Amino acid sequence: MNDTLFMVLGALAAAAAGLWAWRRWHPASFWYGIGFPMRAALVYLTWRHVASGCGLTRHRRRWRWSLDAVPVVGSAARNAATVVEHKRRMRRVDVERAPRLGVLRPTRLGWRMRVRLHDGQVPADYERAAEGIAHAWRVHSVRVVDVGPGVVTLWATMRDPLTEVTVTPETGELLTVRPGKLENGADWVIDFRTVPHWLIAGATQSGKSNLANVIIKGLAPQPLALVGFDLKGGVEFTPYRPRLSALATTRAECVALLGDLVAELERRMAVCREHGARNVWGLPADLRPVPVVLLVDEVAELFLMADKSEKDEVAKTATALLRVAQLGRAFAVYLIVCGQRIGSDLGPGVTALRAQLSGRVCHRVNDPETATMTLGDMDPAALDAARAIPAETPGVCVTAGQDGSWHRARSVYVGEAGAEQAARDHAHLTPAWAEVTGSSVAVLRPDVPDAA
Numbered sequence: 001m002n003d004t005l006f007m008v009l010g011a012l013a014a015a016a017a018g019l020w021a022w023r024r025w026h027p028a029s030f031w032y033g034i035g036f037p038m039r040a041a042l043v044y045l046t047w048r049h050v051a052s053g054c055g056l057t058r059h060r061r062r063w064r065w066s067l068d069a070v071p072v073v074g075s076a077a078r079n080a081a082t083v084v085e086h087k088r089r090m091r092r093v094d095v096e097r098a099p100r101l102g103v104l105r106p107t108r109l110g111w112r113m114r115v116r117l118h119d120g121q122v123p124a125d126y127e128r129a130a131e132g133i134a135h136a137w138r139v140h141s142v143r144v145v146d147v148g149p150g151v152v153t154l155w156a157t158m159r160d161p162l163t164e165v166t167v168t169p170e171t172g173e174l175l176t177v178r179p180g181k182l183e184n185g186a187d188w189v190i191d192f193r194t195v196p197h198w199l200i201a202g203a204t205q206s207g208k209s210n211l212a213n214v215i216i217k218g219l220a221p222q223p224l225a226l227v228g229f230d231l232k233g234g235v236e237f238t239p240y241r242p243r244l245s246a247l248a249t250t251r252a253e254c255v256a257l258l259g260d261l262v263a264e265l266e267r268r269m270a271v272c273r274e275h276g277a278r279n280v281w282g283l284p285a286d287l288r289p290v291p292v293v294l295l296v297d298e299v300a301e302l303f304l305m306a307d308k309s310e311k312d313e314v315a316k317t318a319t320a321l322l323r324v325a326q327l328g329r330a331f332a333v334y335l336i337v338c339g340q341r342i343g344s345d346l347g348p349g350v351t352a353l354r355a356q357l358s359g360r361v362c363h364r365v366n367d368p369e370t371a372t373m374t375l376g377d378m379d380p381a382a383l384d385a386a387r388a389i390p391a392e393t394p395g396v397c398v399t400a401g402q403d404g405s406w407h408r409a410r411s412v413y414v415g416e417a418g419a420e421q422a423a424r425d426h427a428h429l430t431p432a433w434a435e436v437t438g439s440s441v442a443v444l445r446p447d448v449p450d451a452a
């Protein structure tokens with residue numbers, strides 16, 4: 001008897017140790033083999049309670065067998081008043097119905113599942129309930145993604161994937177960089193041909209310049225021209241000079257470079273018109289001009305004026321920048337504008353410029369208005385997420401493209417040395433500024449791949 005007990009205990013201990021070791025040494029297969037099925041069972045078993053607690057259930061009238069109390073007055077009860085007899089009966093009763101769950105599908109850091117909305121529910125109801133569901137499931141976060149007619153997909157993430165980010169910014173595809181990771185564990189990819197212009201906002205030390213470094217590192221191996229505007233005296237971008245076709249460190253230089261760029265845009269426009277192309281990607285490969293990515297660090301410096309005499313220069317800069325933004329998409333000039341705060345208080349023209357920058361990245365901010373200013377009138381949950389970014393995680397941001405979806409993300413840390421090395425390694429790819437903005441013959445770059 002004792003032997004059997006010892007054997008059972010020994011087997012249990014061995015199994016527990018085995019499971020512990022499995023989890024310790026191969027967490028991914030442990031998750032798919034053991035962790036996820038257990039979680040899935042728990043989610044299905046508790047969904048009614050969770051949905052009810054989060055206010056997602058609906059009351060429906062359903063036929064049910066129920067116990068009814070029937071008063072009986074009979075001979076046996078002649079002396080008593082009445083006797084109550086319990087009887088089973090079919091009758092319509094109120095029942096609480098949870099929204100129907102689809103199949104739980106495992107992801108690397110959690111799971112996702114479709115939920116069918118009750119009549120009258122909208123995805124916003126689930127966005128409001130998401131935090132409650134996350135607490136009920138004991139996971140890091142639950143997000144509503146992929147909204148379809150009558151269904152939403154809930155995406156649960158068990159732990160914050162943004163504590164450590166290791167990705168390579170280089171994607172090998174023209175005008176595409178991989179700055180970091182999204183909260184759902186997927187790579188964060190910026191494709192300038194889909195979203196051409198980006199606004200990167202955040203308080204000081206929130207990770208704006210690091211993101212610019214990552215973008216430079218990712219773009220450096222590609223056949224394109226990088227241009228830097230660094231009005232902090234050039235301290236940020238000067239180390240990357242070997243890979244920059246032009247670098248402006250004063251407003252006068254910015255105005256001159258923007259003038260060149262606008263002239264170049266007009267030239268590209270003329271070439272496209274001549275060849276009946278709507279944009280440079282419609283041109284024959286041997287006529288396609290080199291793409292230009294213009295990075296602006298601390299945009300406020302461009303707009304701030306010490307006295308009235310600078311007013312003209314500021315107005316010129318604002319107009320030229322706006323023109324570049326408006327025409328850039330079709331003619332392969334892309335803008336990345338970084339700043340602590342990009343609001344109308346900087347001067348006229350800033351709001352119009354901001355409207356052109358359809359890609360948004362909001363790092364930690366000091367005040368809610370900056371988040372609203374950067375992310376626009378997006379889902380309030382995006383603004384809450386941006387406001388909740390703690391100071392001890394620089395590089396964490398909320399990013400939104402033009403399709404209205406948003407993600408928490410974090411850029412990979414690329415020290416200045418990393419970006420500097422990339423700039424030096426790919427210095428031979430740097431087209432001269434005269435070549436970029438020269439005559440339309442000089443800008444022909446047969447090595448620019450077809451991006452159609």
Ligand SMILES: Nc1ncnc2c1ncn2[C@@H]1O[C@H](COP(=O)(O)OP(=O)(O)OP(=O)(O)O)[C@@H](O)[C@H]1O
Nearest residue numbers: 203204205206207208209210211394395411412413
């Ligand atoms: N993605 C990241 N991961 C880890 N650390 C980061 C990340 N991004 C930035 N940091 C750290 O935060 C510091 C500040 O970052 P960064 O210089 O990019 O901020 P900033 O927003 O440009 O600040 P400022 O407004 O002062 O220029 C960096 O020195 C770096 O150590």
Ligand SMILES: [Mg+2]
Nearest residue numbers: 208209210236
């Ligand atoms: Mg900076």
